[in-house]
Amino acid sequence: MEMYLDNSATTKPYPEVVDIMIKSLTEKYGNPSAAHRKGLEIEKDIKDIRRNIARTIGAKEKEIIFTSGGTESNNTVLRSCAEIYGKRKKHIISTKIEHPSVLNTLEYLEKKGYKVTYLEVDEKGMISEDELRNSLSEDTLLVSIMYVNNEVGSVQPIKKLVNIVKEFDNEIIFHTDAVQAYGKLDIKVPSLGIDFMSVSGHKLHGPKGIGFMYIKDGVRINPLVTGGGQESNLRSGTENTPGIYGLGKAVEITFADLKGHISEMERKRNLLKELIEEKIDGLKINSPENGVCHILNISFEDIRGEVLLHYLEQKNVYVSTGSACSSKKKGSHVLNAMRLSQDEIEGAIRFSISEMNADEEIKNAVDILCESVDELRSIIRLRK
Ligand SMILES: Cc1ncc(COP(=O)(O)O)c(C=O)c1O
Known part of the structure; x- marks a missing residue:
């Protein structure tokens, strides 16, 4: 999938x-x-x-x-x-x-x-x-x-x-x-x-x-x-x-049906957020509570977003570390402007959903995310 x-x-x-x-x-x-x-x-x-x-x-x-x-x-x-x-x-x-x-x-x-x-x-x-x-x-x-x-x-x-x-x-x-x-x-x-x-x-x-x-x-x-x-x-x-x-x-x-589209995206974004918060600790939610319906930006403690992105990609989960246009440059200018710490900036992942994402897809993605974060953290914490 x-x-x-x-x-x-x-x-x-x-x-x-x-x-x-x-x-x-x-x-x-x-x-x-x-x-x-x-x-x-x-x-x-x-x-x-x-x-x-x-x-x-x-x-x-x-x-x-x-x-x-x-x-x-x-x-x-x-x-x-x-x-x-x-x-x-x-x-x-x-x-x-x-x-x-x-x-x-x-x-x-x-x-x-x-x-x-x-x-x-x-x-x-x-x-x-x-x-x-x-x-x-x-x-x-x-x-x-x-x-x-x-x-x-x-x-x-x-x-x-x-x-x-x-x-x-x-x-x-x-x-x-x-x-x-x-x-x-x-x-x-x-x-x-x-x-x-x-x-x-x-x-x-x-x-x-x-x-x-x-x-x-x-x-x-x-x-x-x-x-x-x-x-x-x-x-x-x-x-x-x-x-x-x-x-x-x-x-x-x-x-x-614009309203219907928006509320579906909101529901799926909330599902994604709730599952991540339930299953993974050491998070910082960077998106505002009253933000747009389709974007969820999160910093993962002890994780490098870029490494996590490629880890997830191998398991068919596609996310981003920032805007596609600037992701090749070092550090997001947006998260910098929001005065996140360097670790928070480096540990940030942007999830963005659409109405095409089935709930099952979101649940699977969170399971894979959870496994990947655990694996990466255990490697990083071993080295510390
Ligand atoms: C806020 C914003 N402005 C402009 C653009 C550029 O749009 P386009 O890809 O159509 O040139 C993007 C695309 O990532 C965007 O997110």
């Missing part, structure tokens, strides 16, 4: 997603820009998918722009805001726990002369509203704060944060990276008041290489990719039609 508990890194596509993508590659392969029937039918399908996606977040159809996913959406928004507003203002506010696609883009902008404030987080991965308030200045052009952290699952109160920013200066742009939030929380953009949001398809059982940006009607943005003028001239290149069909199907399935 495969026990895949790494759904924050990526999810297995729904079978219906695979089916519709195969159909797109074998039958509906026309170019949506073509003037003939084979193109027009795809153009109509894309319009329908865009409308359905917009509906899930209470947006207008024209506010949804397809991209290759979270990384491209984050890059487009950050670079474009710097370009558009950077002549008058030079200050950006973000957090220490963003995904590398935000952090590395901000590092690039710093080299170009922008000043970035990285907000601290507490031991549960939450930023301080006061620190945000005190960091705002007349020079601030953009605030970019992730909705749900991909390593520990902390959920920032985006609506409150937007209010703080817009009360200070309504012209400051607010962007949120919602890659780990879309499909896990009920997000309605009009009531949040954000200007931009980034979403990725492969985190909700859709394909990789597809996602979208929400761009509030009337807010200026420059394209990152220029060319034939697709996606309202904001993201050129022949549309990734198999990806769009796949994303559309994943969204349709997820949002047919």
Whole structure:
């Protein structure tokens, strides 16, 4: 039995997603820009998918722009805001726990002369509203704060944060990276008041290489990719039609019963947590109590997360030590920002579940985890 508990890194596509993508590659392969029937039918399908996606977040159809996913959406928004507003203002506010696609883009902008404030987080991965308030200045052009952290699952109160920013200066742009939030929380953009949001398809059982940006009607943005003028001239290149069909199907399935999906994930995450707490001692739960429904980050005393990960992999249990993108680097920047000790950081494992994980799979995974932790601890404690 495969026990895949790494759904924050990526999810297995729904079978219906695979089916519709195969159909797109074998039958509906026309170019949506073509003037003939084979193109027009795809153009109509894309319009329908865009409308359905917009509906899930209470947006207008024209506010949804397809991209290759979270990384491209984050890059487009950050670079474009710097370009558009950077002549008058030079200050950006973000957090220490963003995904590398935000952090590395901000590092690039710093080299170009922008000043970035990285907000601290507490031991549960939450930023301080006061620190945000005190960091705002007349020079601030953009605030970019992730909705749900991909390593520990902390959920920032985006609506409150937007209010703080817009009360200070309504012209400051607010962007949120919602890659780990879309499909896990009920997000309605009009009531949040954000200007931009980034979403990725492969985190909700859709394909990789597809996602979208929400761009509030009337807010200026420059394209990152220029060319034939697709996606309202904001993201050129022949549309990734198999990806769009796949994303559309994943969204349709997820949002047919969003509440049901969320409570199933929550139930399974709680089952995983309770079993681990019951069977293994010497733990520190790094995820907050009120965190997102699918992420559980735990530090195991006297264990190196990396060693445990490979131990588990041999027994068909798949987990992560941090975000997939940064796991090759030493130490998680998120756990560092949460001021965990070096041992706690090195002993951390991220479990992330999906509704596809059967209860049996979770129970088996915990049994294997328990055995593996015992074995590793006995080896390590012998050496001490
Ligand atoms: C919070 C967050 N932002 C951005 C990304 C990048 O998204 P993509 O893989 O679609 O480029 C990820 C993926 O791991 C993520 O978890």
